[in-house]
Amino acid sequence: MVSAKQALYFLLHPNELRAIAQWKVWHEPVHRRDVTKETPTEKSCFHFLDLTSRSFSAVIQELNPELLMPICLFYLALRGLDTIEDDMTIDIKEKEPLLRNFHNLMEQDGWTFDKNGPNEKDRELLVHFDDVIFELKKVKPEYYAIIKDITEKMGNGMADYALNAEHMNVGVNTIEEYELYCHYVAGLVGEGLTRLFVESQLANPQLMVRMDLTESMGQFLQKVNIIRDVHEDWVDKRRFWPKEIWSKHVDNWDDLFAPENREKALQCSSEMVLNALKHAEECLFYMAGIRDQSVFNFVAIPQSMAIATLDLVFRNPAIFEKNVKITKGDACALMTESTQNLRVVCDVFKRYARRIHKKNDPRDPNFLAISAQCGKIEQFIESIFPTQDPKKIKAEKMANVEGAGMETMEAFFLIISAVSTLLLIGGLMVGIAWYMGARFDHVLKDLDAKLAGTYTKSIVSAVPTTIAHEEL
Amino acid sequence: MASEKKPVLGSAMVIGGCGFLGHHVVRLLLRDYECSSVSVIDLRCGRNRRPDSDGVKYFEADITDAAKLEKIFTETRPDVVIHTASPAAQSNDSVSHALFKKVNVDGTAAVIKACQATGVKALVYTSSASVMSDNKSDLVNADERWPVIRGKEQSEYYSETKAAAEELVLKANRAPEAPKLLTCSIRPSGIVGEGDTMAIYHMINIYRQGRTGVQVGDGNNLFDFTYVENVAHGHLLAARALLLTANSSTIPLDNERVDGEAFIITNDSPVYFWDFCRAVWAAAGSPYGTDHVKVLPRGLGLVLGFLSEVFFGIIRKPPTFNRQRIVYSCMTRYYDISKAKKRLGYKPLVPLDEGVRRSVKWTLDQEKEKNN
Numbered sequence: 001m002v003s004a005k006q007a008l009y010f011l012l013h014p015n016e017l018r019a020i021a022q023w024k025v026w027h028e029p030v031h032r033r034d035v036t037k038e039t040p041t042e043k044s045c046f047h048f049l050d051l052t053s054r055s056f057s058a059v060i061q062e063l064n065p066e067l068l069m070p071i072c073l074f075y076l077a078l079r080g081l082d083t084i085e086d087d088m089t090i091d092i093k094e095k096e097p098l099l100r101n102f103h104n105l106m107e108q109d110g111w112t113f114d115k116n117g118p119n120e121k122d123r124e125l126l127v128h129f130d131d132v133i134f135e136l137k138k139v140k141p142e143y144y145a146i147i148k149d150i151t152e153k154m155g156n157g158m159a160d161y162a163l164n165a166e167h168m169n170v171g172v173n174t175i176e177e178y179e180l181y182c183h184y185v186a187g188l189v190g191e192g193l194t195r196l197f198v199e200s201q202l203a204n205p206q207l208m209v210r211m212d213l214t215e216s217m218g219q220f221l222q223k224v225n226i227i228r229d230v231h232e233d234w235v236d237k238r239r240f241w242p243k244e245i246w247s248k249h250v251d252n253w254d255d256l257f258a259p260e261n262r263e264k265a266l267q268c269s270s271e272m273v274l275n276a277l278k279h280a281e282e283c284l285f286y287m288a289g290i291r292d293q294s295v296f297n298f299v300a301i302p303q304s305m306a307i308a309t310l311d312l313v314f315r316n317p318a319i320f321e322k323n324v325k326i327t328k329g330d331a332c333a334l335m336t337e338s339t340q341n342l343r344v345v346c347d348v349f350k351r352y353a354r355r356i357h358k359k360n361d362p363r364d365p366n367f368l369a370i371s372a373q374c375g376k377i378e379q380f381i382e383s384i385f386p387t388q389d390p391k392k393i394k395a396e397k398m399a400n401v402e403g404a405g406m407e408t409m410e411a412f413f414l415i416i417s418a419v420s421t422l423l424l425i426g427g428l429m430v431g432i433a434w435y436m437g438a439r440f441d442h443v444l445k446d447l448d449a450k451l452a453g454t455y456t457k458s459i460v461s462a463v464p465t466t467i468a469h470e471e472l
Numbered sequence: 473m474a475s476e477k478k479p480v481l482g483s484a485m486v487i488g489g490c491g492f493l494g495h496h497v498v499r500l501l502l503r504d505y506e507c508s509s510v511s512v513i514d515l516r517c518g519r520n521r522r523p524d525s526d527g528v529k530y531f532e533a534d535i536t537d538a539a540k541l542e543k544i545f546t547e548t549r550p551d552v553v554i555h556t557a558s559p560a561a562q563s564n565d566s567v568s569h570a571l572f573k574k575v576n577v578d579g580t581a582a583v584i585k586a587c588q589a590t591g592v593k594a595l596v597y598t599s600s601a602s603v604m605s606d607n608k609s610d611l612v613n614a615d616e617r618w619p620v621i622r623g624k625e626q627s628e629y630y631s632e633t634k635a636a637a638e639e640l641v642l643k644a645n646r647a648p649e650a651p652k653l654l655t656c657s658i659r660p661s662g663i664v665g666e667g668d669t670m671a672i673y674h675m676i677n678i679y680r681q682g683r684t685g686v687q688v689g690d691g692n693n694l695f696d697f698t699y700v701e702n703v704a705h706g707h708l709l710a711a712r713a714l715l716l717t718a719n720s721s722t723i724p725l726d727n728e729r730v731d732g733e734a735f736i737i738t739n740d741s742p743v744y745f746w747d748f749c750r751a752v753w754a755a756a757g758s759p760y761g762t763d764h765v766k767v768l769p770r771g772l773g774l775v776l777g778f779l780s781e782v783f784f785g786i787i788r789k790p791p792t793f794n795r796q797r798i799v800y801s802c803m804t805r806y807y808d809i810s811k812a813k814k815r816l817g818y819k820p821l822v823p824l825d826e827g828v829r830r831s832v833k834w835t836l837d838q839e840k841e842k843n844n
Contacts, residue, residue: 354692357691357692357744357747358691360747360762361761361762362747362750362751362753362754362758362760362761362762363754363759363760363761366825367747367750367751367754367825368743368747368748368751368824368825368828369823369825371743371744371747371748371751372741372742372743372824372825374744375694375741375742375743375744375806376741376742378694378742379613379694379742379806379808382612382613382808383613383808386612386613387612388610388611388612388613388614388618390614390615390617390618390619391617393618393619394618394619397619397621397625400624400625
């Protein structure tokens with residue numbers, strides 16, 4: 001139910017309400033799951049998808065049927081891994097082999113796992129993981145190989161991080177470590193997805209050659225999340241912001257959250273935003289390689305949300321005090337815009353780049369670098385959708401140079417023809433009137449008299465009469 | 473670059489080598505290239521001069537003096553000529569117009585003649601990205617396919633003479649008079665750096681006069697400023713490419729060609745015009761953010777500019793504030809430099825923020841020296 005507070009909010013922000021209504025009413029999924037034809041295990045998989053993912057569930061369910069089940073299962077497999085990794089009640093000695101071996105466990109018919117702590121939010125998924133395994137067996141072998149490969153890589157990465165005491169206790173030090181971490185948690189997922197898109201011929205095979213574009217897609221999303229969640233992570237004693245960046249602004253990590261250091265903290269967050277923003281152009285480039293509308297929507301929605309979130313966190317002191325989130329109205333507007341085409345998504349990126357530029361503060365050490373990065377995004381968009389065409393400009397300039405003479409000539413002829421037409425028609429009328437017996441001699445006499453001044457009086461006296469008449 | 477062998481440029485001549493851009497070209501020649509000799513021709517060789525230990529030969533000459541030019545060329549026998557000489561584009565009266573024509577067009581013609589007469593292999597000419605601008609329309613991500621604006625369409629006479637000179641230079645490429653001479657043209661946009669007494673200097677003045685609180689237009693217009701060392705680097709990459717072409721027996725493919733071509737050079741980093749000003753002000757010590765900034769709509773700015781022109785017209789002084797300035801501060805003018813990146817292997821050496829920092833520091837240091 002809508003609370004009174006919400007109602008008041010939407011009363012003050014009618015545009016947001018409109019955006020929500022627009023999305024709910026007008027969004028037509030490209031594909032819809034056919035629930036009537038689904039087996040009980042398929043239904044169970046979608047049930048767990050809904051349960052475990054807030055943001056991805058809906059877009060996955062609208063995917064092209066060719067990739068619907070593979071991507072749903074890919075998500076659930078990784079979510080299963082995550083549920084083991086996250087659970088601090090499982091001893092590392094038991095956890096490590098589970099993570100490294102997960103890609104094999106998910107091949108064993110009927111395998112389930114119930115040793116998660118009772119508070120682990122997604123424990124149900126692993127308790128019923130046999131349903132996921134059953135469905136995985138039905139996936140085309142070429143897709144299955146991709147899912148298995150990424151699950152193995154991800155499991156090993158998670159195990160490495162779990163064993164790495166430094167990472168667990170101190171956090172990330174260099175920018176390189178930071179980006180490696182983002183690679184494991186997001187870049188790898190991206191790699192799996194790109195391989196699935198290309199394998200199913202729903203994306204340009206060139207994306208396999210330019211895997212750096214895929215990497216940027218993942219890095220961008222993950223970095224934005226890490227910036228946004230800084231307060232929540234701090235409360236949970238986790239730190240993902242690299243020391244290489246924050247140590248330029250404060251001496252100790254905790255200092256970043258002290259109210260007296262707000263300006264320093266903001267400058268630190270600007271540097272984090274700048275670091276994330278450098279991926280934006282490659283994300284747009286990647287999306288240009290998608291050939292299927294449902295896949296486009298699937299990749300574009302999170303990207304638009306990410307650039308909007310970046311604008312939200314940029315120079316926003318609230319991120320050091322609480323969780324910030326884009327509003328539901330904005331989210332709906334972004335979803336509507338992200339389910340059209342690349343051009344519209346480019347407009348979204350340009351709009352937010354300009355908003356970031358507007359908030360940029362000259363006193364920030366990275367002021368000009370941030371401005372330049374926003375400029376780069378605009379320039380990249382120009383390179384795919386140019387507003388100017390040199391051929392047209394050339395033609396215009398030529399027309400201006402040569403055309404100057406032509407134009408006057410044209411105008412001259414136009415006036416001549418207009419005047420002669422008037423004269424012709426006027427002449428004809430006079431001629432016809434005369435032929436019909438009009439007394440032109442009287443008119444001429446009147447004219448003579450007027451010129452001589454005799455009629456002046458009568459004209460002047462005639463004027464008030466007319467006005468009086470008008471007043472009636 | 474230190475560990476690698478430096479590329480060879482033979483005997484190099486920098487015309488205008490004591491000027492703003494020219495002396496950076498000389499500096500980079502000494503730093504990044506292997507030259508058998510480096511010589512400089514300038515009107516006056518007192519300023520921006522290398523220490524004698526660098527072995528640069530300085531010749532004082534007016535480039536419109538063709539006979540003297542040829543005599544120096546015969547003496548120094550350059551393989552490569554970098555022609556950077558040009559009067560400052562600041563004023564816009566008939567006296568400076570005559571000077572623009574004389575130095576930019578006639579001077580360049582004399583340089584070409586001297587090159588042709590003395591067997592120079594490569595001539596690189598400093599043009600300007602402004603040759604593509606009509607000073608009112610936007611240039612959005614423009615590249616070399618955009619037309620050069622000439623004659624009636626070109627409202628800045630300076631740009632007209634730069635374009636005319638560029639045309640002469642490019643026509644001299646493999647010309648019948650000297651088929652071995654290869655030429656190209658570099659079009660930098662908005663040069664700033666140590667030795668610049670225009671853009672940065674003016675911007676700092678605006679800060680000093682407390683005029684940072686006004687922004688004309690919406691502030692979304694992107695503009696290309698280029699740090700001078702990157703411009704010099706672009707020139708020398710072009711010179712090197714011309715020499716390589718001169719020494720090879722085949723004519724390069726059209727899409728790889730450097731000779732007879734023009735190249736736009738920027739920092740590959742367009743920034744919002746007003747952000748650039750603010751970065752300069754911040755580097756000069758401005759304590760302001762953007763809270764105090766009031767936006768003056770472009771149309772109103774044009775009216776005020778016109779009134780100022782009328783007022784100064786009445787008191788018969790050149791206006792300090794005019795419509796063209798308003799237009800420039802609201803104009804989008806940035807370029808796509810893919811051609812230079814691809815054919816010259818150009819990449820800016822110094823990022824823009826570092827360039828701004830250095831330029832402002834130099835300007836402030838200059839002032840201190842003057843005051844002491």
